[in-house]
Amino acid sequence: xxKNKENxxxxxxxxxxxxxxxxxxxxxxxxxxxxxxxxxxxTTPAQLAMLLLVEVNPGISQTNLGKAMSMDRASTMAVIxxxxxxxxxxxxxxxxxxxxxxxxxxxxxxxxxxxxxxxMLRHEASITARLDEREKQLLIDLLKRxxx
Amino acid sequence: xxKNKENxxxxxxxxxxxxxxxxxxxxxxxxxxxxxxxxxxxTTPAQLAMLLLVEVNPGISQTNLGKAMSMDRASTMAVIxxxxxxxxxxxxxxxxxxxxxxxxxxxxxxxxxxxxxxxMLRHEASITARLDEREKQLLIDLLKRxxx
DNA sequence: TATTGTTATACTCTATAACTATA
DNA sequence: TATAGTTATAGAGTATAACAATA
Numbered sequence: 026x027x028k029n030k031e032n033x034x035x036x037x038x039x040x041x042x043x044x045x046x047x048x049x050x051x052x053x054x055x056x057x058x059x060x061x062x063x064x065x066x067x068t069t070p071a072q073l074a075m076l077l078l079v080e081v082n083p084g085i086s087q088t089n090l091g092k093a094m095s096m097d098r099a100s101t102m103a104v105i106x107x108x109x110x111x112x113x114x115x116x117x118x119x120x121x122x123x124x125x126x127x128x129x130x131x132x133x134x135x136x137x138x139x140x141x142x143x144x145m146l147r148h149e150a151s152i153t154a155r156l157d158e159r160e161k162q163l164l165i166d167l168l169k170r171x172x173x
Numbered sequence: 174x175x176k177n178k179e180n181x182x183x184x185x186x187x188x189x190x191x192x193x194x195x196x197x198x199x200x201x202x203x204x205x206x207x208x209x210x211x212x213x214x215x216t217t218p219a220q221l222a223m224l225l226l227v228e229v230n231p232g233i234s235q236t237n238l239g240k241a242m243s244m245d246r247a248s249t250m251a252v253i254x255x256x257x258x259x260x261x262x263x264x265x266x267x268x269x270x271x272x273x274x275x276x277x278x279x280x281x282x283x284x285x286x287x288x289x290x291x292x293m294l295r296h297e298a299s300i301t302a303r304l305d306e307r308e309k310q311l312l313i314d315l316l317k318r319x320x321x
Numbered sequence: 322t323a324t325t326g327t328t329a330t331a332c333t334c335t336a337t338a339a340c341t342a343t344a
Numbered sequence: 345t346a347t348a349g350t351t352a353t354a355g356a357g358t359a360t361a362a363c364a365a366t367a
Contacts, residue, residue, distance in 0.1 A: 034241050035229040039222060042297050043304075043312060044202050048218065050319035051199045052243050054192050055335090057321045069356065070196065074187060081183040088325060093182050095200050100358055102327065107356095116326095124325040124366045145190075153191050155318040164191060167312040170303040171198035173205045203358090217333070236348060248335055250350065255333095264349095272343045272348040324367070334357080344347070 043171070054152045061151070062144045066137070071096075073141065075104055076134055079114055084127040086119065113137060191319070202300045209299070210292045214285070219244075221289065223252055224282055227262055232275040234267065261285060 039045040058070050071094065078093055079085055091101035105128070108114045113134030119125035130138070153161050187193040206218050219242065226241055227233055239249035253276070256262045261282030267273035278286070301309050 032237065032241055034226065034233070034237065036241065037225050037229045038293075039225065040313075042293075043301050043309060043316075044206065044218060044297060045222065046313050046316040047195070047199045047202055049243055050316040051195050052335095053319055053321060054195055058192065059336090067355095070192060071357080074193065077185050077187065078182065081185045085182070086325075089180065089182065093180055093184065095197055096357090097359070098326070099328085099360080103357075122325085122367070126326070145186075149190050149192060151321050152319050155320065156191075156315065160315060160318075161191060163311070164315040165188075165194050167304065167308060167315065168191075168194040168198040170308075171201055171300050172303065173201060173299050200358095207359090219334080234348075244334090245336070246349065247337080247351085251334075267348095270344070270348085274349070322367100325365085327363080327365100329362085330360085332358085334355100336354085336356105338352090340351075341349085342347100343349100344345100 047171070054148075057152050058148050061148050062141060066141065068141075072104055072108060073138075073145065075101075076108055076113055076130065076138060079128045080130045080135065080138055083129055084119075086125040087128065088125075090128065108134065195319070205300050206296050209296050210289060214289065216289075217252075220252055220256060221286075221293065223249075224256055224261055224278065224286060227276045228278045228283065228286055231277055232267075234273040235276065236273075238276065256282070 055070070062073070063069060075090060075094060078090055082090075087101050087105060088098055090105075091098055094101070096104075105114070105116070109116060111133070112131055115129050115131055116126040117129060119127045153164075156164065203218065210221070211217060223238060223242060226238055230238075235249050235253060236246060238253075239246055242249070244252075253262070253264070257264060259281070260279055263277050263279055264274040265277060267275045301312075304312065
């Protein structure tokens with residue numbers, strides 16, 4: 026028996042599984058992001074993270090960007106398409122390897138990043154409100170070791 | 174500058190965000206689940222978790238089940254539909270409140286749970302392979318405090 | 322031959338709103 | 345009035361497979 030205090034249910038082995046708590050925490054973070062930033066700006070965490078990465082790595086290729094986000098090429102495509110359609114970034118043929126696209130943030134994308142950065146930090150502060158600085162760093166270190 | 178060792182990219186503020194690492198870890202866990210269990214059995218973590226919860230809480234309603242999984246009613250519906258179609262569980266009108274469905278695991282569902290439980294534990298062991306028991310418990314405790 | 326970007330396709334999850342039957 | 349389940353709809357993420365252009 027593993028009764029949950031709040032709902033009185035038997036949660037079986039779920040409370041002992043990192044996978045379950047990962048899912049719960051991620052759902053929670055996603056909802057907070059949506060409420061603070063996503064719904065108003067029609068953006069997702071992945072879109073914003075990618076835009077951020079293109080800004081600080083101008084000329085990056087889609088494949089490399091996808092690798093940094095642990096996404097395959099087709100999924101990366103879908104995200105980049107959305108950002109391109111909103112004129113937040115541009116695809117430019119690479120001069121050195123014409124298979125590649127060199128991604129560049131456009132002025133509108135730069136403005137969005139400037140505008141949303143404070144919200145991103147408030148979001149981060151919100152989901153980690155119950156952790157002190159040491160615990161937050163500890164959590165990050167432990168999460169980085171979830172790998173196969 | 175926050176250069177990533179593996180890919181040489183500047184990751185900007187992402188490495189400092191719990192939200193980013195949550196996403197990375199969850200992606201990793203999801204892929205491991207898929208490789209071990211999901212693809213072969215055409216199940217998802219949420220489906221299996223719900224089936225588990227119905228088994229140990231026979232007669233539970235969809236709304237309560239959804240709450241335990243932090244999902245709304247419509248999303249819960251979609252998952253239950255799939256489990257019902259495969260004859261893994263049944264919906265039965267509640268005798269005490271006829272608005273509710275009392276969910277019950279069927280023999281085939283019970284067999285699936287028996288069959289997949291070892292795989293679930295191997296999956297859990299795999300994603301936490303780089304954590305000792307103390308660190309794993311610590312990670313769970315920290316994840317439970319990601320809330321808004 | 323291998324890689325990059327692309328297209329097509331499919332499935333799942335999530336969310337919202339509105340409907341019904343019951344309480 | 346409120347709740348439980350349902351339906352319809354939409355958007356996003358993920359994955360696979362195959363194709364063209366280029367290396």
